[in-house]
Amino acid sequence: KLGHPSELPPEPVPDYEGDEEFLRRVHHVLLEVEVLEGALRCPDSGRRFPISRGVPNMLLTEDEP
Amino acid sequence: EEAPPHRPALVKMSAAEPVWFFCTAGRGLEPFLAREVRARLGATEVDCVSGKVFFRAAAGPGELRKLRSGERLFLLLKKHSPLPVSGNKGKMLHEIKSFVVEEPKYWLAIISVWKKFHGRKRKTGDVSRENVLALKRKSEETNTASKRQKMEQVRAIVSEECQVEAGETSVAPERMSGQESWTESKTSSEFPSKGTGDNPTANEKFSFSFRVSCRCSGALAKILTSQEIGRAIGIALVKQCGWHADLRDPDLEIFVHLNDIHSVVGIPLFRLPLANREYIKTAGLRSTVAWAMASLAEISAGALVLDPMCGLGTILLEAAKEWPEACYWGADISDSQLEGADGNIRTAGLVDKIELLKASVKALPLPSESFDSVISDIPFGKKFKITNDAQLLPDILQEMERVLRVGGTLVLLLSQDLRRHVDGLTRCAGGDSAEAAADGDSEAAPAQAPDVGGNSSSSARRVGESVLSRHFGSLVPEGVYAVSLGKTDAFIHKYRKVLAAGNW
Numbered sequence: 001k002l003g004h005p006s007e008l009p010p011e012p013v014p015d016y017e018g019d020e021e022f023l024r025r026v027h028h029v030l031l032e033v034e035v036l037e038g039a040l041r042c043p044d045s046g047r048r049f050p051i052s053r054g055v056p057n058m059l060l061t062e063d064e065p
Numbered sequence: 066e067e068a069p070p071h072r073p074a075l076v077k078m079s080a081a082e083p084v085w086f087f088c089t090a091g092r093g094l095e096p097f098l099a100r101e102v103r104a105r106l107g108a109t110e111v112d113c114v115s116g117k118v119f120f121r122a123a124a125g126p127g128e129l130r131k132l133r134s135g136e137r138l139f140l141l142l143k144k145h146s147p148l149p150v151s152g153n154k155g156k157m158l159h160e161i162k163s164f165v166v167e168e169p170k171y172w173l174a175i176i177s178v179w180k181k182f183h184g185r186k187r188k189t190g191d192v193s194r195e196n197v198l199a200l201k202r203k204s205e206e207t208n209t210a211s212k213r214q215k216m217e218q219v220r221a222i223v224s225e226e227c228q229v230e231a232g233e234t235s236v237a238p239e240r241m242s243g244q245e246s247w248t249e250s251k252t253s254s255e256f257p258s259k260g261t262g263d264n265p266t267a268n269e270k271f272s273f274s275f276r277v278s279c280r281c282s283g284a285l286a287k288i289l290t291s292q293e294i295g296r297a298i299g300i301a302l303v304k305q306c307g308w309h310a311d312l313r314d315p316d317l318e319i320f321v322h323l324n325d326i327h328s329v330v331g332i333p334l335f336r337l338p339l340a341n342r343e344y345i346k347t348a349g350l351r352s353t354v355a356w357a358m359a360s361l362a363e364i365s366a367g368a369l370v371l372d373p374m375c376g377l378g379t380i381l382l383e384a385a386k387e388w389p390e391a392c393y394w395g396a397d398i399s400d401s402q403l404e405g406a407d408g409n410i411r412t413a414g415l416v417d418k419i420e421l422l423k424a425s426v427k428a429l430p431l432p433s434e435s436f437d438s439v440i441s442d443i444p445f446g447k448k449f450k451i452t453n454d455a456q457l458l459p460d461i462l463q464e465m466e467r468v469l470r471v472g473g474t475l476v477l478l479l480s481q482d483l484r485r486h487v488d489g490l491t492r493c494a495g496g497d498s499a500e501a502a503a504d505g506d507s508e509a510a511p512a513q514a515p516d517v518g519g520n521s522s523s524s525a526r527r528v529g530e531s532v533l534s535r536h537f538g539s540l541v542p543e544g545v546y547a548v549s550l551g552k553t554d555a556f557i558h559k560y561r562k563v564l565a566a567g568n569w
């Protein structure tokens with residue numbers, strides 16, 4: 001979820017390896033987009049790691065394992 | 066600034082032949098520099114002594130400027146064995162002058178080589194007047210300076226000069242120019258009258274300006290001071306060649322270094338030391354040491370390299386500039402440091418090569434065995450905000466080891482104190498007889514402080530059995546290198562992660 005007009009489908013389509021348009025968009029999102037302000041979300045715990053000026057803050061607080 | 070690659074020729078040598086240079090280096094970095102000149106410039110006849118590396122190479126200024134582990138680079142003019150020292154000052158000065166001063170045509174040849182090297186264009190006509198005015202102002206200024214101030218400068222320089230160690234740091238040249246202003250203004254005060262009267266265009270060829278930077282140590286320093294020597298050489302050059310001294314912006318700087326090992330005369334090739342990187346905005350760790358550390362990490366194309374206590378990012382910047390086909394990650398807990406690193410990365414144009422994280426080295430948010438190299442300068446003493454560095458070291462090392470893949474390299478910079486803690490950990494760890502013997506080994510052969518008096522041609526020094534092998538099972542030491550950080554000394558430790566042999 002980038003809030004960016006990249007129009008990626010929620011899941012990769014079948015045979016995505018051959019779908020050039022899709023590959024272009026994925027490449028763009030992975031390698032050409034730099035998130036300056038936002039957050040990373042852990043898929044397991046849901047814990048948010050804020051990104052500020054391009055740098056994600058991955059520090060855990062005292063009570064977190 | 067970059068002139069097209071040119072092969073300068075000295076006097077009788079043909080254009081195709083390589084030329085002699087020498088480059089100063091911080092103590093402990095000489096072997097790195099020797100290796101670098103061979104690899105980068107194809108240098109031959111490389112000779113390392115304490116604080117300097119001499120070599121022959123056919124390389125242009127663009128390539129020479131890229132040297133990363135040296136301090137200042139010079140064109141070598143003369144190198145002889147030490148001048149015989151007698152108690153007679155006058156005789157000594159005469160000897161020195163005979164050694165340094167040559168006929169004008171020798172210097173003109175040198176100058177034309179040097180100029181071609183730089184492709185530098187001097188302004189016409191105004192030069193002599195400009196310099197003359199500058200000199201007049203300078204001599205007025207220094208004459209009003211207090212005698213005590215002068216004496217302090219002298220004492221400071223002389224005491225540094227007279228140290229037994231011949232090693233050089235980049236601090237000295239700056240001090241030298243301060244000292245030279247005191248010396249040269251005296252000689253130049255005679256010359257304004259000559260300059261103003263003459264026809265400016267006729268003067269162009271002859272109104273060359275120079276500065277002598279002299280450094281002497283060892284037996285010679287007991288008889289003469291650097292400034293006495295510098296002044297004598299300066300006066301002789303003025304008489305011989307009709308030049309005038311200019312302290313701020315001379316056309317030519319002549320560097321004379323006399324000690325117990327050799328007598329050397331050279332011309333610095335660049336205005337700024339090599340250690341000044343135009344791509345680094347805010348300096349942290351000394352760039353030469355950072356580069357040396359990265360050079361030990363064996364970074365290959367496609368490698369993932371991590372500095373988990375990156376600070377201002379100096380190590381990552383040096384590594385990414387030299388080995389751009391790798392991915393670099395930096396982590397730090399401090400916002401201000403990360404901001405500085407970010408600024409540095411943007412200034413250097415390395416935004417797509419270096420990724421930053423705000424994270425703690427004790428709990429890295431990175432998968433195990435995901436990096437090919439971990440390189441870090443472990444902050445010492447007061448920089449660490451938490452109390453006991455020694456207690457943290459095992460946690461830090463554990464995380465570093467975890468994220469490193471098998472076969473990967475770990476390169477650390479440790480202070481003298483941290484090394485002792487590491488040795489202390491060695492003693493605490495209990496163990497079987499094999500380990501006890503290894504303990505004995507490591508205690509019997511602790512790494513020495515840098516060998517400052519003699520040659521430092523051997524680089525790696527083993528430190529017996531590493532504490533890390535005991536605690537972490539898989540880190541094998543592959544060398545220790547003592548280096549100078551200016552005011553303090555530090556040690557670069559290299560380790561390789563191997564498959565852990567036994568249990569934990």
